[in-house]
Amino acid sequence: MTTHRWTTWLYGCGISLLLAGALLRPAHAQDIKVTATVSETTVGDEEQVSYTLEIEGVSFSNIAVPEPPEAENLALLQPIPSTQRNMSFINGLQRQSTAFTWVYRPLRLGRALIKPTSVTVQSRLYRTDEIRIDVVPQSQRPQRQQRPANTSPFSSLFGPPPGTPPDEPRASRIGEQDIFIQAIPSANEAFQNEQITVEYRMFFRPFVQPRESRLADSWDAEGFWREELPVEGRPIPRPTQRNGLQYNAITLKRVAVFPTRSGELRIDPLRIETEVLAMQSSRDPFGRLFSAQNPFETVELASPAVIVNTKPLPPNPPAGFTGAVGRYTMTTEISHNEVQVGDAVEVQVQIRGVGNLALLEPPAFEVPGVFETYGPEVETVIDSTSQNVRGTKTFSYTLVPRSNGTFDLPPITFAYFNPATGAYSNSTSDGASIQVFGTATIPAAISTTGAGLPVDDIASLMPAGNWRVYRPTPLHQNVWTYLALLLPLLMLGGVYGYHRHATRLATDHAFARNRVAHPLAKKHLKQAQALLQQEIPEAFYEELERAVLGFIGNRLNIAERGLTRAELDRSLEQVNLAQPLRQELLAFLHTCDQVRFSPTRPTTSQMDTSFDQARHFIIAVDEALRQQAESVNA
């Protein structure tokens, strides 16, 4: 606990407020009186000076709180003035006054100046004059008169507060146990992102009356995300007991903190400065009457720091987990289930519960591609009236269908960690179906490239091009490929074979005659058969003779014209044709000659027999020649 020496010293010396200038500027002759005073017109460079603007003759509600006056070579320590209201009855008349006090600190040695200021009272403006102050080295300031020790006979009960320097001119009348601040966290151990509420309560004994508290230093909680919770503006002290002593308690501050990382995290102490009235009457009914001191002291209070051990979240969070910690429920709502193409559908995903609502990320929402999706717009409503931060966070999506049809919106899953159960949980909504009617026109692209293609979007459809038959079989596995290659080769082979054949026919007479032997024989036999049907024996036998002799001549490569029967017989003997067959052949040839030159006509059966004989001879000769050729080759 710290006391301000200058105030106690000032009041200890019995020096009242020093009127520093012609401060009165009553605007009219009413009872309203505005005065501006400073504590001293000569101050040391280590001292402070208080500037008090007092308005008499009017109630506080009729006064507009004035702005602090501007000053030269002085620094304003706090913009918000301390306010003191007094009311008294003198000779049956009520007198009331209000005083606004600001504290300044000299900046350097020399002349300082508090400029004129103004205050509005009952809609009238009152101005003060400027006040000059001399700032001198502290060593030139007269030694402050020490307060008479223990002015109260019972004041010895209140020793000087611990830590008070021996040269302290005045000891505080307030003990450490008389007023203090306590920080009360809801837990000292939490999971990451889990909510913890810290409440700062000021406890003070019944004979201690605090007023006008203000923050003496900034309050911070590094590593936490914070959400201030409201407290009563005019708190009513609530009686309580601590360590067997009676106390009054008021709540100064409530804040919800969410550790953003794991480990040991520290919340700074809450430091406030407050004016305290120690009512000595509680111990010495006459002390206040005989005391010339100002009964108010300015004291600085500080709560202890709060240490929070933060545990990391369990591993393997479920899919879609984005750091939500608390107890939540999720609901979804769709504005329409049946819309026209191009009309908007609003989908609201509302997450309600207790936890780090402000940090919640929107859950994954897979919208079919036929919808243009806008948003989400996020609305967070936090209910801070309860002990914890609770409320709702709403993610609003606007979907615009670009096609007709029935489309299913998939279920939305919101994953969070529940510190109460120590496990991850899921809240899954039901899917929805949207029926879209009508048609839509595709808007033209806003901008295009040099080639006329849309920027950052795909180009439109292509018109029908060349249709091809789908060929799943690759070229090297297609049989037509190899046929296409083989066919020209076969043709070339054919050309080559034909060329060789033609050349041999042209150069090898025996080969050529041999090649034509069969066709010619067949031709003559065919003609003979026709003559047989026509029953023309002469021509029939002539054709038979030509067929047989021509075949033998061609096969043996001998000239059949002018060939005698003896030469024929020898030739056939050379090819090992059997003797009986040769005799039959000669007899057959004789019959042919006989019919051709004889007047008797053969019967049809005789002609048939001759036809068969001719075929038989041809076959027999051909067989004999083949056997001979085979024996030669063997």
Add this chain to the structure above:
Amino acid sequence: MRMVLEMCTVPRWLVWVILIIIPVTEGLAQAQETAQLFEQGNERYAIGAYSEALALYREALAHGYVSGALYHNMGNAYFRQDSLGQAIRYYEKALRLLPDNVQLHHNLQIARARTRDNFPSLPVPVWKPWWTRTVLTLGALGLFVIGLLFYVASIGLTAYRLRKGSRNPWLRRSRALTVVFGGVFLVAAFAASFTTTAQNRVVILAEEITLREGPEPDAPSLLTLHEGLVLDVLDTEATWVEVRLPNGETGWLSAEGTGEI
């Protein structure tokens, strides 16, 4: 057939003509129907009914005809449905038929820009772009037809020389040139066919898929790949495919999350 010929009194040549004409007219009707389905798909697409457009496009494909425009428009429809993997798959298919189409390249670039994976590519040999362009332009069949023409020409010149016994030096040179060109184009055609068949590619259709060291579900995972990435196929085994990433890294993927190109 013989029974038909025996039973009918129509001339035999007329039967053959009919037998030839029927398949031809059937093919023409199929092509016409394919074109109609394609146009109907385009109309559905124009009003934003992408699912219906895709159904019509697929029906057109089932008729056995393909075109670069059909694949391109299917890619567009899939893109509008946010099916990035399918969109890239059909754009790549279209690219085989329309290698120089500016609009197709633009759309493919837009689709690729929206994929999550961006692997650096290995350096490409100097001949590879030239070869790829030739194959894309002519195709294995085009190369084969050109080679076949030279081949037939060389056969014809040889037959001519054989028949006529000509010793004309120009004939000899021409024959040598046709043999060389025919051989080159035919070898290129077979090479293109082999490489096209062997160089299978797949595109990832699943939103996420894990690249593993082996073709088992419990094989150690290497990477997580995302929809739209195009990969070369090295091998297949049951329901797994071994793939090579653009940066040369290899691994196995479940074939269920991929689509062939």
